[in-house]
Amino acid sequence: KSIVGVLPQLYKTPGKIRKPAPGLGELNEQILLELGYSKADVANLKSAGAIG
Helix, strand or coil: CCCCCCCCCCCCCCCCCCCCCCCCCCCHHHHHHHCCCCHHHHHHHHHCCCCC
16 A cells, blocks of 8 residues: 655755666666776777667
C-alpha cells in the first residue's frame, strides 16, 4: 500500500539541490572503470561509438 503525494517535512535539515544531475553518458568512463573495464576497453568502446 502506498500513499501518494505525502512528502516529509524536514524542518531542521531542509533539503536542497546542491548540483544538477550528470548529463547523459557523462559518467560512462568512471562507471565502466569501476566495473573493471580497462582504460583501453573504454577507449575502444568510445572509438566504436558505443559510448559517448
